[in-house]
Amino acid sequence: MSAKPQDAGAPPVQLWSRDGFQGALSVVTRQTYAPDYLSVQGPHAPRRAVLERLTPDDQDDPEALPTTVATSRLGVKLHVSGRRTPMPYVVRNVEADEIHFIQSGTVKFETDVGCLTATEGDFVCIPRSIAYRYAPTGDAMRSVIVESPSVLKLAPPAPSGLLNVARDLKHAEVDATMPAGGPTRLVLKTLDPENTVFMLPHDPLALGVHLSESVPVWKLNLANIQVHAYLPEGGPPSQFLQSGTGDLLMFNLSARPGGRPPVHINADFDELICYVRGPGAWGGCTEPGTLTCVPKGVIHHGPSEDVPEGYQAWLLETRATMRWTPKALAVAELMETGQYMPHPGAGK
Known part of the structure; x- marks a missing residue:
């Protein structure tokens, strides 16, 4: 009561x-x-x-994926991540768009459209089939991840007012200095009981330059909404x-x-x-x-x-x-x- x-x-x-x-x-x-x-x-x-009372699987096991805390028959899911070390693989979610909310810590995201660093209060959008990995820049981080099978998009009630997109929306940028590296695992997240894992000869996140204006990976801080x-x-x-x-x-x-x-x-x-x-x-x-x-x-x-x-x-x-x-x-x-x-x- x-x-x-x-x-x-x-x-x-x-x-x-x-x-x-x-x-x-x-x-x-x-x-x-x-x-x-x-x-x-x-x-x-x-x-x-x-959520601090939950120990996510990836907190102590670098190979683990974030811990699922809620699921649904429509495919909407919530996960919690508490990674302390960099992901030793790359993930591509082929079933859903993802929104990562950074509850605590600072997190560097590397994706196959560019890189960005997110801080406490940032929402990071990673659309379906964008490959990525992330790591805390310090000793720890905590994030809540929302999965949606349907495409996610910014949808304020008016073009201006609720959001100042020009000022506050930050997109991933190519880091041309990232080395191509050696063999890299690519994990495809699907609805199957087990994920599919490719071994690639090089790092799929090593890029050259952007040839289009559109960059689908972005961040937006809660304080700026x-x-x-x-x-x-x-x-x-x-x-x-x-x-x-x-x-x-x-x-x-x-x-x-x-x-x-x-x-x-x-x-x-x-x-x-x-x-x-x-x-x-x-x-x-x-x-x-x-x-x-x-x-x-x-x-x-x-x-x-x-x-x-x-x-x-x-x-x-x-x-x-x-x-x-x-x-x-x-x-x-x-x-x-x-x-x-x-x-x-x-x-x-």
């Missing part, structure tokens, strides 16, 4: 909506606080996890990125002025939120890298986003029904959906 059920004096308002924030809706009032629940059984339950606020009562955020099919949307959910969101039933989208860091707390989320998940159809309220101290967070909405993996469930806990704190019944 929530420690702060509702705003004082206001009747509990419940919103049901289709297509996330864009479709049909219905609003009613209730005599009770709908997000409260005593217990839940089954996989379609709200949960939260502090503006928040969209409606004053005085508040309103939904605006996406900065979406899939070509519209089944995956990403939003900046960092601190912004306005009223607390209404109690909500999202009919079509699972909502996954990553609380990146403070200084301010977002409701019950105080530890950097806290991942929350409210499945579609589960009544939730959510904390106020009007936090004067400020905080950073991002929201992933997907039509895919996400399921936590056993490794993720081992560090996850049941969540109440008022302030997104651990549920009082967790662990009982």
Whole structure:
């Protein structure tokens, strides 16, 4: 149950909506606080996890791929990486576009369209079938990786305002000094139970020059994505990125002025939120890298986003029904959906 059920004096308002924030809706009032629940059984339950409590497979094993924390029948997946050493191979995901969010550390990406260095708060886009490898420039890093079978593209509500593409969007650049090297393994990620591995005579990421203006690998920092606020009562955020099919949307959910969101039933989208860091707390989320998940159809309220101290967070909405993996469930806990704190019944 929530420690702060509702705003004082206001009747509990419940919103049901289709297509996330864009479709049909219905609003009613209730005599009770709908997000409260005593217990839940089954996989379609709200949960939260502090990602620092998870030890990714690639943290101690250089040969390992990132650890999968959530999957779906639509192919949308979430992974966590905590690599301490460079990848000793090159990866090409032939099934999905990838967004790598750098939670901590500095990471150098080498791809077959160029190189870039990403820092804390950067989203890095690696489209389907772009070969790449990455390594921390220091002792450690932590990233959350979103996989989408549908093409991902920047999709702000207007050409300017939410994003300043000319200033803040940085593309990979060719490093012509990279040596061709010797035999290199290329791992093709597919939906098969095991990956396909090619042994190439040279490093496939060693390039000459760009012959086209288009460079599909880019980075964009969360701090440079503006928040969209409606004053005085508040309103939904605006996406900065979406899939070509519209089944995956990403939003900046960092601190912004306005009223607390209404109690909500999202009919079509699972909502996954990553609380990146403070200084301010977002409701019950105080530890950097806290991942929350409210499945579609589960009544939730959510904390106020009007936090004067400020905080950073991002929201992933997907039509895919996400399921936590056993490794993720081992560090996850049941969540109440008022302030997104651990549920009082967790662990009982």
